[in-house]
Amino acid sequence: MKIIHQTINWLEQKMEEAVRNEEVVQVTGYSFYHFHRLFQQKVGMSLHEYVRNRRLTLAAQRLIYTDERILDLALTYQFESQEAFTRAFRKVHGLPPGKYRTLMRTLLEKTEEVEVMNGWFLSGATPQNFEMGRDFQVVHKGNASGYLRSIKPVGEEQFGTVMQQFHASKYCGKRLKLSCFIKTEDIQGFAGLWMRIDAKDGDTLQFDNMSNRPITGTTGWNYYSVVLDVPEHAGAIYFGVLLQGSGMVWMDEFTFEEVDEKTPTTNLKAPDNMPAEPINLNFDIELN
Template identity: 40%
Template sequence: MKCKFVITIVVILLAANLYSQQRDYPLVSVPQTKDMNLPEGWILGGSNPHDYSAGVDLQESQSGFSSAYLKSISSKPVGFVTLMQTFKANNYRSQRIKLTAFLKTRFVSGGASLWMRINDAVGKPLAFDDMRERPFLGSMEWTSVDIVLDVPPMSDEIAFGFLLRGKGQVWIDNISVSMVGEDVPVTDILKTKTDVYSPKNLDFEE
């Protein structure tokens, strides 16, 4: 009886953890129409994209003549919205890649960020970072941000984009994807932290 109880608790915890991860991934895609003014090649999605607008801004750019943006249009926006792309991982397998972009924000309340995810053939995330520990908040001028992930040999697809949670607006411009060496640390939030076998910094001098 005790064993069954323990197994039940473990299953519940695993399910809760899976739900916690999945709810932060783009869940709902929005049918694309010509009047949406979305940038070519980009898909609108998120957990609640209907509380937001997205498009191309011809008045704002980091360089050049335009940028893409996400903006809340509800007085109490729920969830998050993202503009995203996906592409096959064939050319990047067994490599470490860096996604770089410039972001600008205005009055962001819940967080704005760049994100990238590496999926296997059934859509399971193998590596992921959405800057959840370092989101952009408030108002910031154009700032360069990076995400670095390893692309495992079994990778099938790479998804990336930028997202907005809560009120405000975020712009993105000049995105690039490049391969980097192992000297560049990854930002993967799915990686297990290194086990610690002894205490450290006990005098707080490190």
Template identity: 50%
Template sequence: MSYQPIIQKSIKYIENNLHEDLSLESVAQFAGFSRYHFHRVFQKETGVTISEYVRYRRIANSASMLINTDEKIIDIAFYYHFETQESFSRSFKKYYKLPPGQYRKIMGQLMFQREETVLKNEQRLKGWLLSGSHPANYRMGIDRKIFHKGKGSGFLKSSTVQSNDEFATMMQQFKANKYLGKRIKLSGFLKSQSIEGYCGFWLRVDNTIGDVLQFDNMSDRPITGSTEWNHYYIVLDVPQNSSLISFGVLLSGKGQVWVDEFKFEEVDKKTPTTNIDFTSNILDEPTNLSFEE
């Protein structure tokens, strides 16, 4: 059984109610599971418990409010259900190594960089390449105002795109040696805005001569329009003759997509793959050669 739709539905509920009273019981009830079963499922799918997820998302949103608004620290603390400003400061410092006030001051100063410096650094994102059919019509970079966890997220956005037939990807490639003969899972969090085509993660496994052995670009479960942060994943096998693994985020047409917390992990063979089988529509033999049907 795939729990991904249930987890995504639950995360959407959490994201929409971070300023409300959230508990394991309330989220499990929304999902239609017992608290103990849902606790196990959520942690297995996302790598964190529900309480930890709620805590770090509240802290991340608080960090964003600190640098993007003039709201008082105590008001931010109460908005995200911290009992006191002191308890909020302790939790905030745990994640950001700075108290809220100092974080606001330091990050606020960094935000006043000159726009040309920001634009110059956008296309130079460590480890990531901009590719696709029309990469010159897109921009990629780090967003310090919108993020799922930590201090920033990666983004890919259209700039001079003319149609939804154009696409770009923010991607990486690495050797397959470590994962030969294994089943791997690429997961992460994604947020979208005004996507006119579609966006999603993608993962591809190639052999030494460039043949595609396994591939998924979420074209059968596309993300469109505007969506809040949610969890997505791809699962593929890495055959013994694999040489290269490529992955990234794809944006087709106009819009903007943010990604955060990419993670690779090995999973067991009980976990279904999401590989797109391009041979499934190939006929076993020729048919209708006289065009009578």
């Protein structure tokens, strides 16, 4: 996953430049075709699709918040013509760029600065010290992202989370991967994607909050995932993004997918270095 993170960070700096296959080889150390397959397997889209979608999202933001000409935006984001840009933009956003600019500016004038995000709720140890909402300017794809930020001085032991919960019945007996894109600013503590599987009696069966691979400081948009097994007797699945300590975290494009056993779990409740079978039952093994 580290090479995926490094490559996405590099791609984010190349949105206004051509991305050549030779450069991908130099950055990743893999052949282009091998890395292309790896990227698609991990992220769920091709390298080309990722770059194209990000360019269209960045162009959409500039349509709303600047008065730049559509032709200039098309060329900035590496489209060969305004016509090609318009076709691609309409396919993703459902409107040509000019109409999109007019409609979104009108809609945003009527939108409150902080909105309740449908389906999501704020929780954690000290939720009163945090705020969640939608951001229409810092976006990975589409028209908005979700955010969580500290609004009072908080210690690194205090945390808030944006979360949801749902019944586990659809996924019982399966391995489940949760992924999303996350961006952070000045995280003093850590941020992470998390998921928890609970039994019907409320006991926690599986859990991962990325505490062993934390997101800290200021980071650009990048791809993160957690993978857990959902036991047959599971009752509920909880998930979200947490912020422990101060700072701000944005989140976008949550995805759930079933994966096979080739995808390792990230379960933090699994004991480390547990042997497959009992050993030294007669106490005869000598120390080296």
